[in-house]
Amino acid sequence: MKTYRTHTCSELNLKNNGEEVLLSGWINKKRDHGNLLFIDLRDNYGITQCVIDNKNSLFKKIEKIPLETVVKFKGKVVKREKNTINKDLNTGEIEVKILNFEILGTSKELPLPVFSDQEYSEEIRLKYRFLDLRRAKIHKNINLRSRVISFIRKEMESLGFLEYQTPILTSSSPEGARDFLVPSRLNPGKFYALPQAPQQFKQLIMVSGFDKYFQIAPCFRDEDARADRSPGEFYQLDIEMSFVSQEEIFNVVENLLNKVFKKFSNKQIQNEKFPKIPYCESMLKYGTDKPDLRNPLEICDLTKIFTRNDVKFEIFKKLVREGSIVRAIITKNTNNKSRSFFDNIDKWAKEEGSSGLAYFTFEKENNKIIGKGPIGKFFSSEACQEIIKSSKAEIGDSIFFACGQKKDVEKLLSLARDKIAKELEIIDENAFAFCWIVDYPMYEIDDKSGKIKFSHNPFSMPQGDISKLNFDNPLDIKAYQYDIVCNGIELSSGAIRNHIPSLMYKLFSAAGYDSKSVDEKFSGMINALSYGAPPHGGIAPGVDRIIMLLANEKNIREVTMFPLNQNAQDLMMNAPSNVEDEQLKELNINIIKKK
RNA sequence: GGGGGUGUAGCUCAGUUGGUUAGAGCGAUCGCCUGUCACGCGAUAGGUCGCGGGUUCGAGUCCCGUCACUCCCGCCA
Numbered sequence: 001m002k003t004y005r006t007h008t009c010s011e012l013n014l015k016n017n018g019e020e021v022l023l024s025g026w027i028n029k030k031r032d033h034g035n036l037l038f039i040d041l042r043d044n045y046g047i048t049q050c051v052i053d054n055k056n057s058l059f060k061k062i063e064k065i066p067l068e069t070v071v072k073f074k075g076k077v078v079k080r081e082k083n084t085i086n087k088d089l090n091t092g093e094i095e096v097k098i099l100n101f102e103i104l105g106t107s108k109e110l111p112l113p114v115f116s117d118q119e120y121s122e123e124i125r126l127k128y129r130f131l132d133l134r135r136a137k138i139h140k141n142i143n144l145r146s147r148v149i150s151f152i153r154k155e156m157e158s159l160g161f162l163e164y165q166t167p168i169l170t171s172s173s174p175e176g177a178r179d180f181l182v183p184s185r186l187n188p189g190k191f192y193a194l195p196q197a198p199q200q201f202k203q204l205i206m207v208s209g210f211d212k213y214f215q216i217a218p219c220f221r222d223e224d225a226r227a228d229r230s231p232g233e234f235y236q237l238d239i240e241m242s243f244v245s246q247e248e249i250f251n252v253v254e255n256l257l258n259k260v261f262k263k264f265s266n267k268q269i270q271n272e273k274f275p276k277i278p279y280c281e282s283m284l285k286y287g288t289d290k291p292d293l294r295n296p297l298e299i300c301d302l303t304k305i306f307t308r309n310d311v312k313f314e315i316f317k318k319l320v321r322e323g324s325i326v327r328a329i330i331t332k333n334t335n336n337k338s339r340s341f342f343d344n345i346d347k348w349a350k351e352e353g354s355s356g357l358a359y360f361t362f363e364k365e366n367n368k369i370i371g372k373g374p375i376g377k378f379f380s381s382e383a384c385q386e387i388i389k390s391s392k393a394e395i396g397d398s399i400f401f402a403c404g405q406k407k408d409v410e411k412l413l414s415l416a417r418d419k420i421a422k423e424l425e426i427i428d429e430n431a432f433a434f435c436w437i438v439d440y441p442m443y444e445i446d447d448k449s450g451k452i453k454f455s456h457n458p459f460s461m462p463q464g465d466i467s468k469l470n471f472d473n474p475l476d477i478k479a480y481q482y483d484i485v486c487n488g489i490e491l492s493s494g495a496i497r498n499h500i501p502s503l504m505y506k507l508f509s510a511a512g513y514d515s516k517s518v519d520e521k522f523s524g525m526i527n528a529l530s531y532g533a534p535p536h537g538g539i540a541p542g543v544d545r546i547i548m549l550l551a552n553e554k555n556i557r558e559v560t561m562f563p564l565n566q567n568a569q570d571l572m573m574n575a576p577s578n579v580e581d582e583q584l585k586e587l588n589i590n591i592i593k594k595k
Numbered sequence: 596g597g598g599g600g601u602g603u604a605g606c607u608c609a610g611u612u613g614g615u616u617a618g619a620g621c622g623a624u625c626g627c628c629u630g631u632c633a634c635g636c637g638a639u640a641g642g643u644c645g646c647g648g649g650u651u652c653g654a655g656u657c658c659c660g661u662c663a664c665u666c667c668c669g670c671c672a
Contacts, residue, residue, distance in 0.1 A: 029632075029633085031631045031634050032628090032634085033631070033635085034628040034629075036628090036629035080630090081630080083630085084630055084631075084632085109605065109623060110605075111606075112606060113606065113621075113622065115633090116633090118606075118607055119607080121606090122664065122665065123663075123664050123665090124605095175672045177672075178671085196671095196672085223670055224670060224671080227665090458672065566664075567663095567664090
């Protein structure tokens with residue numbers, strides 16, 4: 001005997017006509033005609049219209065039930081008249097004539113309406129997240145998340161991967177993001193760290209001979225939030241495999257992502273075989289290592305043009321002589337665009353903190369190519385010809401220049417690519433454009449200290465003949481290190497790992513770590529690699545971001561059930577919070593009070 | 596740590612050059628309404644204009660400070 005329901009709120013249809021049923025759910029909406037009352041009853045599965053009129057003695061009582069009250073209705077399924085069918089509902093061909101009711105959970109007046117498509121402030125949504133989560137769109141997103149994760153698990157298992165769990169309380173690691181620390185009661189003055197990723201553990205799993213690992217792994221990083229980055233915690237599909245090349249890992253992930261994105265979205269995948277773009281090429285053509293390939297605009301280097309005598313644009317020429325570079329974006333067929341289109345982009349660039357974007361348009365006049373626009377007159381016809389040649393521009397195209405230090409130019413033009421493409425509406429919103437970014441440099445120069453540091457994961461395997469690595473030019477060493485990018489969002493990064501301890505010491509040494517400090521900081525890892533470690537590698541796609549793309553959301557909190565706000569607070573549970581002095585004492589912790 | 600945006604009724608927002616008693620929609624309460632599905636109609640209640648200070652005869656509006664939320668930069672191997 002069912003106590004609460006015989007059917008869910010999306011189940012009933014014409015086949016049930018005449019049946020007596022029990023439904024339980026929330027009062028989503030009432031439409032009260034005075035002597036006739038419609039109630040939309042909602043549960044996780046859908047909505048069923050229930051109806052009662054004043055011939056029923058319960059009418060006055062039911063009429064008074066507030067929205068979001070949880071009720072049980074006993075009723076009879078009746079076919080709706082043709083002109084009253086609601087095609088938007090699964091249950092729209094029937095309604096339930098209420099015979100009896102019971103209130104299961106009362107509701108106070110709502111701080112935010114559940115039945116509404118309106119936008120609400122994050123503050124109120126997060127404080128009353130349990131109400132917010134009842135709303136259709138986010139409820140759907142969260143269930144999508146569950147189905148995607150379940151699908152990924154099944155796929156991984158069918159490929160022979162096994163899910164292994166790794167510790168949540170681990171040790172602080174010297175590289176990477178800021179750690180969340182957990183004080184140890186049994187070891188006064190010492191701290192655990194929450195894992196930024198199960199990086200070392202998954203490698204240890206390979207060393208332990210398990211071969212194919214995956215985990216939907218929680219990761220914790222104490223860094224500031226962004227729209228696509230939760231503060232605190234996020235999930236990775238963590239993968240590691242033994243005895244594999246980079247290419248084999250690519251195949252696993254490419255196939256998986258193709259399947260996931262085809263199953264859970266109707267958008268087109270631009271290239272099912274993900275293009276592989278070397279890091280340097282990406283930095284040149286897109287100004288970033290996470291390019292949005294839906295955007296057809298590309299950047300080209302035109303520094304040389306500004307060394308010509310027939311180019312008179314002295315500001316840039318002077319900067320180039322002093323070591324600046326010039327790069328540019330060509331826009332196709334924009335000679336008919338208004339002056340304000342160009343000026344707005346220049347204005348935008350200035351708002352971004354740059355000195356702006358100089359521009360002109362290529363036109364043909366008396367059979368000669370000339371530059372039309374504010375700085376066009378500074379370029380001779382021959383110089384224009386040369387620009388057209390090296391940038392693949394055509395008559396009628398426009399060109400936007402940026403000049404400055406390499407990093408600044410890359411950054412500005414990367415943003416400008418997005419900005420201009422949006423203005424021109426040339427981004428295909430109905431596509432997923434994946435790519436691999438490959439051949440990352442092993443090292444980079446630290447901006448602050450000017451010293452050599454690891455640019456990514458210090459455990460990555462360098463490329464080339466490892467016996468002939470040239471440590472005199474460490475910046476030229478590339479790693480088997482790769483990222484997946486989709487629509488300009490970094491989805492994951494991974495690497496073939498360095499499983500050779502002697503090589504690891506050399507690599508660390510180039511970044512300024514002596515062997516003693518490597519032993520201290522990575523003793524577990526180095527030690528393990530010294531007892532027969534298999535070649536191995538892996539990757540870790542971000543689950544939250546995958547769901548974000550599938551749900552077509554721009555904010556990660558829209559696919560996270562109970563997210564922290566931008567200040568890493570949980571407004572509903574009131575975390576973080578003060579703790580009792582007794583607790584602190586037990587942990588040997590003193591709070592330093594700020595003045 | 597820095598920059599931008601926002602903050603007015605329970606919710607979403609309007610509020611003119613600084614000028615009478617700060618408005619609308621939704622929600623709530625009450626009344627009318629038997630085919631709605633954003634039901635309709637009428638009425639009532641509901642405000643520390645984020646907070647503090649200043650300018651002014653007069654501040655939701657201008658100025659300074661501060662707080663909260665959010666977006667971005669820094670940060671995120």
